[in-house]
Amino acid sequence: MNPRYSEAMPPSLWAATAPPATATPALAESISTDVLVIGAGYTGLSTALHLAQAGTRVVVLEAREPGWGASGRNGGQVNPTLKHDPDELRALLGPERAEALIEVVSGSADLVFELIRRHGIACDPVRAGWLQLSYDEKLLAGLQARSRQWAARGVPVEWLDRAAVVRRVGTEAFAGGWLDGRAGGVQPLAYARGLLQAAQVLGVRVHGHSPVSALQRVGGHWVATGPGGTTVRAERVVIATNGYTDGLWPGLRQTVLAANSFMVATRPLQGEQAAAILPGGETASTSQRLLLYFRKDARSRLLMGGRGHFSDPVGAPDFAHLERSLALLFPGLGSLQYEYRWAGRIAITRDFMPHVHEPAPGVTLALGCNGRGIALCTSLGQQIARRLTAGDLAGGAPFPYPITRMRRIPLHGLQRFYIAAGVAWYSLLDQLEASKSRPA
Secondary structure, eight states: OOHHHHHHSOOOHHHHHSOOOOOOOOOOSOEEEEEEEEOOSHHHHHHHHHHHHTTOOEEEEOSSSTTOSGGGSSOOEEOOOOSSOHHHHHHHHOHHHHHHHHHHHHTHHHHHHHHHHHHTOOSOOBOOOEEEEESOGGGHHHHHHHHHHHHTTTOOEEEEOHHHHHHHHSOSOOSEEEEETTOEEOOHHHHHHHHHHHHHHTTOEEESSOOOOEEEEETTEEEEEOGGGOEEEEEEEEEOOGGGOOSSSTTSGGGSEEEEEEEEEESOOOHHHHHHSSTTOOEEEEOSSSOEEEEEOTTOOEEEEEEOOSSOOOSGGGGHHHHHHHHHHOGGGOSOOEEEEEEEEEEEOTTSSOEEEOOSTTEEEEEOOTTOHHHHHHHHHHHHHHHHHHGGGGGGOOOOSOBOOOOOOTTGGGHHHHHHHHHHHHHHHHHHHHHHHSOO
16 A cells, blocks of 8 residues: 555554554575465465465465455455356356356355354454345346355345345345345454464464565475575465565466455444444445445444555545445435545456466466455465365365466556546446436
């Protein structure tokens, strides 16, 4: 995040309310290990934790502090889905590969809440489900088809008409939607720090403020150069830097678009106001192309998130679109006061699928969770650890995430224009569709 912004504006809500971070001193000596993980977000920390559980020696290097990126600056929604519905995945991957992926993604929220329980992670977990909502009656048929596909796989779903949405959400803005009972919410930075502490208990060495400036093959090992010329020598390397991917591995940064996800948080709601909005504790998002997502936190602050411009925010005006959206959704709240505004970068892939690459012996690249990081990245880390410790023979099941070749996005240097144009275009389409659905 832009340092001027963090100095001039209030910090992220999560940074202000998370338990203190555990010590992760910068790398100060050259060491050897079995697996080096670069990046201490959800993917990297989950990979390290699950590798350590299998008895593997692991070192994690992070350029900032663990959870500094979008893992500590997101909306806290634990949604076990991909962009594509199950039937789409079957068409894209074939039935066998698709069903393996669907099964592991569907269980990703179970994994998150089990890790929270097992390791005693204090992150305000609430598992009341996720509401996907539409303003437009014409889009409800698509949401019904989606809910039926998940229901056919045993997922607890519930269809909500307009009146049911009003009761569940506290606004008349939506025509309908569905509830995915697998989902929930957490304090995301606290969850990341909990994964960190659990990994450290198992012997994982985690070093913050330790950017990797070079990675090269030396004999049968990989050698990463850290601060002050220190090195880490490892048999295998996992690069898990997602929206903050740099040029360490040639061409990797050009395979994703790094988009900003912006968030605002109101002051805690009181009394009837707090009781009327999402009284059941669900998380919620819109099904329109220009995604908005919202929920209440543990102190009844109302949170709203969505895409923003490409550049990092520098002040409150950069968040005005979210504050306008919140006012339109909940006009009965009157003039709202905001305590926190922040942003984090997510990695968007061209096919909206998570990407796993193995471009050289002993190297795994994992990125592109497309805004579904808490559940998906935790699962991705677990499955990468299984692959590294037992290959496709672990439990008799193949690695569920597709392993693909790196493909650069054409004219990637224009990504800020892609994102700006995409936001404007999808916003226009959503407005046009909404206007068509309104009576003349």
